[in-house]
Amino acid sequence: MGEEKTSYFSFGMRLFKRNEKFLIEKNSVESSFQNYLGAMGHNLEEDTKEEPNPLKIxxxxxxxREVKKFTNRxxxxxxxxxxxxASVVCKKSNTTEKTEDNKNDIDSDCGKTVNMIAEEIYKKLNIESKSKKVYxxxxxxxxxxxAGVITEKNQRSISDHFDLEDFLSCVIHFEPYIGDKEKKEKYIxxxxxxxxxxxxxxxxxxxxxxxxxxGILNILTERIEAPSKLSVITTNYDTVFEDAAANQNYTVFDGFKFLAKPKFxxxxxxxxxxxxxxxxxxxxLEYNKRVFNLIKLHGSLTWKRDEEGEIVRVLNGEKVEADDTVMIFPSSDKYAQSYQEPYFDLFTKFQELLKRKNTLLITAGFSFSDNHIFRMISQAVKxxxxxxxxxxxxxxxxPNNKNWQELLNLSKDYHQVAFLKATMNDNLGTYLGDHNDN
Incomplete structure (x- = not known):
């Protein structure tokens, strides 16, 4: 029963033996399911009409069951x-299809992909440049x-190959070399x-x-026994986890003191x-189970440096100017910034968690393109x-993600690494399941 699921859940050589019969051209839940049906000898047209489909169930x-074997220890x-x-929400129920192929299916009121953000930058600067105040x-x-690609030939939208991180790095690094005062002001x-x-x-x-x-918070905190507590790590700036915690009456330890003016x-x-x-x-001593650590590696929309240079968390929707924001923006400088306050403390805490005995690390919507984070995780696995x-x-x-392929190789070498096709805001909670599920 292992091989037909290789495109959906993979763990070690046991599930990595790939028979050509089960290889999948489209990387989606539906194609995985169709392959599964074919492998089990079902008629793809006749046996998939009933709703809810018992075969899909x-x-x-x-x-x-495979995920439970791996996670329910x-x-x-x-x-x-x-x-x-993890902050992306798709309009389709089948959100496990490739995001790049379904840009229009992403709910833009929720999280955006990097390419969608780049598209917004492209459109807004084009409009605002008419005022002559910005380029x-x-x-x-x-x-x-x-020198990178911005738009494809004869197109008026951002290219899928545009690299926002490389672009910002170039912009930041070239800033000191602009001599003309007026041009420099406009550039900045x-x-x-x-x-x-x-x-x-x-x-x-x-x-x-x-x-x-x-739901994810509830599932995972139920599996923790005091005095341990769940640790949520995120590279996102948004406050989705804070808002989810408030809805479920969690107390969040995010590195800030419980003061009227929270300081880091x-x-x-x-x-x-x-x-x-x-x-x-x-x-x-009775421990409150509705608590977790929230470690925001790249900072947050609600963090800023005050007049004294201290890092504080703002309250009640106070606006934070870009110059005061405590955030690592996407650029090659983010690796150097990770050694500055408060990021060094945050990364140190994350690294310490990865070294603990009997640890389960689950990643959701993380591409491993951040090399400094990938190296921390890969070394911990080894x-x-x-x-x-x-x-x-x-x-x-x-196949084009070198860091991802390295993790696949670690799995093949019998390290405890598994891969599950699931998304945070669709079916991840279903597959992780309740701690007491049979």
Whole structure:
């Protein structure tokens, strides 16, 4: 029963033996299911008409059982890493199809892909450049001597090959070499506007009907036994996890003190929420289970540096200017910035969590394109024999992603690495299931 599921859930050589009969051209739930039916000898037309489809329910149950074998052990430490894809919501029910092939199916009121953000930058700068206060994206690229692709020939939209990270790196690095004062002011104003547009497009209202973060928090916190607590790591700037926590009455330890003006103190991750339970014979501590650590590796929309230079979390929707924002924007400088405050403390905490015994790390919507984060995880997989890694994504076959392929090779070498085709806001919660599911 293993080989027909290789395109959906893969763990070690047992599930990595790929028979050509089961290879899938389209990397989607439906094609995985169709392959499964063919392998089991079912008639693809006649046996898939009934709704709800009992064969599809059987297929999904098989996947769920495989995931349970991997995740439902008693772990002392559970870490959940959410990348950009964890904030993306698709309009289709079948969100595990490739996002690039279904751009119009992404709910733009929720999370956006990097390419969608780049498209917004391109459109807004084109419009705003008419005021002469900022450059268009193409003009900014010329000023920065950026050699990459921006638009395809004869097209008026951003190219799928446009690399926002490389572009911003080029813009930032070339800034000191602009001699003309007037041109430099316009150049800096345009760069600042780009950062503001990124902020605008990573800030959105929380909708519990679209986002599934509450369910994931509930599933994973149930599996943690005190005094341990769940650790959520994210590279996203948005406040989706904070909003989900508020809806479910969680107390979040995000590295800030519980003060009227919350200030950053990394020691807060080491605290817990307890109360003293007294009776005649003994005194015990009761731990609150509805708590978790939230480690935002690249900063947050709600963090800023105040007048004294201290890092604080703003309250009540206070606007944070781009210059004051504590965020690592997408550029090659983000690797250097990760050694600065507060990022160094955040990365150090993440690394410490990966070294703990009996640890389960689950990733959702994280592409492993951030090399510094990938290296931390890959080294942990190699060196910590008690670390199990479950990688979940809409696409678990990424031949052009070198870091992804390295993780696949680690799995083939019998390290505890598994891959599950699932998305945060669709079916991940279903496959992780309740702790007590049979």
């Amino acid at each position: 059987e297929f999904e149950s098989e996947i769920k 008693k772990f002392d430490n559970i870490v959940f890493l959410a990348g950009a894809g 268009s994206l193409k003009d900014l690229a010329k000023k920065a001597h950026y 104003a345009t760069k600042k506007r780009v950062l503001e547009i990124i902020k605008e497009n990573t800030s959105y209202s929380y909708d519990g009907k679209k986002f599934k973060h509450e 103190d990394s020691d807060m991750f080491n605290w817990n929420l307890v109360k003293e339970v007294s009776d005649i014979k003994t005194r015990e 060196n910590n024999k008690e670390l199990a890694l479950l990688v979940t994504d809409y696409d678990i076959d990424q």
